[in-house]
Amino acid sequence: xxxxxxxxxxxxxxxxxxxxxxxxxxxxxxxxxxxxxxxxxxxxxxxxxxxxxxxxxxxxxxxxxxxxxxxxxxxxxxxxxxxxxxxxxxxxxxxxxxxxxxxxxxxxxxx
Amino acid sequence: xxxxxxxxxxxxxxxxxxxxxxxxxxxxxxxxxxxxxxxxxxxxxxxxxxxxxxxxxxxxxxxxxxxxxxxxxxxxxxxxxxxxxxxxxxxxxxxxxxxxxxxxxxxxxxxxxx
Numbered sequence: 001x002x003x004x005x006x007x008x009x010x011x012x013x014x015x016x017x018x019x020x021x022x023x024x025x026x027x028x029x030x031x032x033x034x035x036x037x038x039x040x041x042x043x044x045x046x047x048x049x050x051x052x053x054x055x056x057x058x059x060x061x062x063x064x065x066x067x068x069x070x071x072x073x074x075x076x077x078x079x080x081x082x083x084x085x086x087x088x089x090x091x092x093x094x095x096x097x098x099x100x101x102x103x104x105x106x107x108x109x110x111x
Numbered sequence: 112x113x114x115x116x117x118x119x120x121x122x123x124x125x126x127x128x129x130x131x132x133x134x135x136x137x138x139x140x141x142x143x144x145x146x147x148x149x150x151x152x153x154x155x156x157x158x159x160x161x162x163x164x165x166x167x168x169x170x171x172x173x174x175x176x177x178x179x180x181x182x183x184x185x186x187x188x189x190x191x192x193x194x195x196x197x198x199x200x201x202x203x204x205x206x207x208x209x210x211x212x213x214x215x216x217x218x219x220x221x222x223x224x225x
Contacts, residue, residue: 040221043201088154096167097214104153
């Protein structure tokens with residue numbers, strides 16, 4: 001059974017600082033997704049990583065995928081308050097969009 | 112092009128009742144997946160429909176059932192509601208192409224079971 005673990009579960013950081021969220025998964029997969037969720041809202045797609053070594057960046061967020069280590073990272077650079085949200089990684093290990101989600105990382109940016 | 116829509120937005124039911132949630136897929140998408148997100152947890156895959164047929168199911172009991180219609184909209188039905196069924200129910204649609212398909216999530220239906 002595929003397991004997806006994120007750490008940390010909770011992250012409180014000051015504006016302007018850098019930090020990384022880690023996503024480990026238990027079976028072979030080369031499709032990994034990152035989503036953002038604001039409280040009470042739906043999921044917003046951030047990144048889709050489709051191959052080993054994939055790196056994508058959008059604004060202050062950068063995601064990478066290492067399929068050999070079964071690890072993805074979401075790096076936050078110079079955090080701003082607007083980035084406060086819950087971040088989920090999700091793995092698609094059959095290539096058919098049946099996603100297994102991590103537990104989420106609740107990120108709070110403190111001014 | 113309209114996005115994924117869901118109805119109703121909120122719903123309150125009592126234990127033992129039945130509920131139907133609805134999802135309209137994004138234009139051009141023939142695949143709909145349903146997810147349950149309990150409070151404080153990540154979404155869990157319930158099942159997927161592709162061209163009106165169930166195309167995979169997660170670890171949910173048979174009282175969770177679904178349909179997909181010729182226009183690719185979908186319903187999620189839950190019978191004999193239990194307190195633990197209280198959650199945000201999300202549907203996502205994708206285009207069903209052979210290779211990678213991005214899923215687009217709807218706004219969700221928040222179900223409360225009392």
